[in-house]
Structures are given as structure tokens and as C-alpha cells.
Amino acid sequence: VLAFTLIDVAAATGGSLEGEGGARVLSVVTDTRQGCAGVLFVALRGEHSDGHRYAEDALRAGAVGVLVGSEYSGTGPLVRVPDPLTALAALAAAARARLRAKVIAVTGSSGKTTTKDFIAAACGVERRTVASRASYNNEIGVPLTVLSADEDTEVLVVEVGSRGLGHIASLAPVVGPDVAVVTNVGSAHIGMFGSIEVTARAKSELVHALGGGGVAVLNQDDANVLEMAAGTGAAVVTFGRSPAADVRAQNVTLDERACASFSIVAGTEQTDVVLRVPGEHMVINAVAAAAAARAVGITLHSAAAGIGGIESAQWRMQISDKGGRRIINDAYNANPDSTVAALKTLVSMGRGRPTWAVLGHMAELGARSTVEHDLIGRLVVRLGIHRLVTVGADARPIHEAARLEGLQPEEATFVPDADAAIRLLRDSLEADAVVLVKASRAAGLERVAAALGDAE
């Protein structure tokens, strides 16, 4: 973090200081399990627990102070505010205003975390770079990310999620992007937004947050994203597969693990890159990252070197080869676009081997849920995937659609839960099968992937 004390916290948040406020805060946490020595602990009220219950523990364990709501009855050192979450944003906005770093912010329906990690790697080759942890992208994660940068940080990469209109706009003073990247606009979380148009407007708020001298980095291949170019006074750089893109991928080939090799071309510059993260859809994330890195002055060559070093995050397109079998664990999350991308990756890895898609429910699709699951079932058939295992009642339309589209009863199986899926797979998987496991987090299909791994 930047150098600040509880006195500064009180000033930035309009809160009142109680107790000694001169010590320097070394980091900001909202969870005592992240360590308390030298920290400012922010007591947030969650769905399941209230951070105020842990404030005393935090102080006992070495916190410099706690940021608490007006009802808090404990003693300091503390800063008391009407709402700690609002105060966290105010503190982060004050920190943002002091940062010297260039801030690159990333939003979109899919691929935010991947693109954020690619950008951080691309910039990290030449600059001191700080990026969001994991998928920290909401009204808590974004301020914490900004507060994790310090005076020496040269590039700060921030993942920004959106849960509705106005959400990103409200985070704008915290993020203060110099570069705004929009990966794509798809049907992820469409149950919450209501329509693709509203989704696009919600994501465009990141572009509107750009100040003078800002750069919008937009997907040339996604019409809903490209349209955002018209609504901004900022400079626009586009990325994509299409020849019209400013930063583009050429000559894409996939290896046996479905990892892409290609050239990135930008103006007269060109460089080759080999990805370690499987899936052809990673190509677009890579050129997005190269475009963003270039916008802060990183050479294409350094960007490509950084991007090529990134491996898959846990449960996201993780490949494990057990005996002759391959399990692709993408059970971290699922939406229609990422499921399509994963199914295509499965097929390109198949190469004559038996292919299995083990699919669970895709959450947060609202009224579009049945239609989107149905489309996935049809795609499984159209892609020529050999076996479909649909897990859980909420995912059932995938199964029904695949049957209607022509899969035979022995090719498409519906099972009620993960345990039944595990039993079926243990009994029926061929020795050389390639198996994709994918669903939204709540479906818990990572257990299936783990069980298959353990079976050998």
C-alpha cells in the first residue's frame, strides 16, 4: 500500500478517529485470516457473517486499526464511519488519486481474469506490476486491489466485474482507468441484466470512466464491444482475429493440447507467441492483453514473452493426463460462451480419441436459462462429441436437446448428481478418452474431475 496512517484514513473517509492514529498501515484486509500484523482491518457486513465480530481479534493480532460502522461498541484504535464499505471505496479512491502507476482495467462477460493475468504478465516483463488477486472484481475486490499498489508500482491491472447498470460507474473513482479493456459482451449473467443491450451498456461504463489521454482497448470481432468506440472521446485501439483489428492474431494453429501458436501483428511490429493455456478462445484474450500492454508502452516482443509464460489457473481448463486418459477440468464456472469455447477445445484435443462432455448447470441465466442450455445440447451433437453426461436437474435441457438433435440413449446420459456421474464414468470411460468437466461453481463438478484423477 501507499504510505498512510489512521489519521489519513479518517480524512479520506470523513470518519472519526478514536485512539492512536500515527502508525503506518502496511496493508488493508477484510478477512482476519489474511493476516493482521500492521493491517487496517475493514469490518464489512456480509450475508453470512459480520466483520465487526472479528475487529477485536484483529487488533489483538496486531492490526494498526479497524474501520468500523457507527454501531461498533469496541475500543480503538479505530476509525468510525456510517458505512465501512462506502468508506473502503473512499479510501481506495484517495489512494488511486495518489498512484503514479498506469491503471489498466478489464471488464467483459468472459475472460476477464484470464486477460487480466495475461496483461499483468505482459507488463511484468518490463514494469513493476500489481494485479487483482484471483477474480477480485467487485465493490470489495476492486478497492482492495487498488490499495495493494504502492508508490513504486508502475502498472496496476484491475479486473472489474459488473452486476448491473451503474455498478462499474460507481467504481470509476476507485479504478480511474488510463486504459479500459472490454473483452466481449455475451450472455453471462444475462438473468441479472435482462438483455444483451443492457449488458453492453453496463460494460461500456468502464470506457466512459476513461479520462483525457485514456485509451479504450476494444474487441474488433464483437460488434457490441466495437460499438463502444462511437461513445467515447478516448483513443481507441482494437484487437481481434479480423484483419481490421489494430492488434491482431495471424496464422493460428493448435497443438495436441489445444494450445495456440500464432503471430501477433500491430502496425509494422510482429512477434510469435505460444500459449500454455489451452483453447482457441485464449487467442483473443492474448491479443487483448498485447494491445493493452502496448497502450502503456510495452513492446510487442515483451508482451508476447510474458503472455506465453502463463499457465491455467485452478479448475480453469486444467489438463491432467492419467494413464492414457485426459481430464479437462473447467469446473470453476460456466456460462454459455465459455461452455462453447470449452466444447470446441475438447473437440480439437480429441483427434480420433473418444470425447466426453460432462456438463452441469450454467447459473444466472434467468429467463434465458432453458434456451441457453438447449443450445449447448445441440452444439454437443453438431461438434460430434461422442458421449454427453448431463449432471443435475437444472442442466436437464442440455440432455433433452442433445437427444432431440440425434444422440442415441447410449450416447447421452442424464444423471442426478456428481456421485452418479463419477460412478458412470468409472464404469464406462475408455482407456484413451478425453473428458471435459464443466459447470457453474454451484454444481460442484470439480469433485468429478478430482475423482477421475484419483481413479488410476
Ligand SMILES: Nc1ncnc2c1ncn2[C@@H]1O[C@H](COP(=O)(O)OP(=O)(O)OP(=O)(O)O)[C@@H](O)[C@H]1O
Ligand atoms: N474470450 C473468451 N470467450 C469465451 N470464453 C472464455 C474466454 N476467455 C475465457 N473464457 C472461459 O471463460 C471461463 C471464465 O474465464 P475467466 O475466469 O477468465 O473469466 P471471468 O470473466 O474472469 O469470469 P468471472 O465472471 O467468473 O470473474 C473459463 O471457462 C474460460 O475458459
Ligand SMILES: [Mg+2]
Ligand atoms: Mg474473473
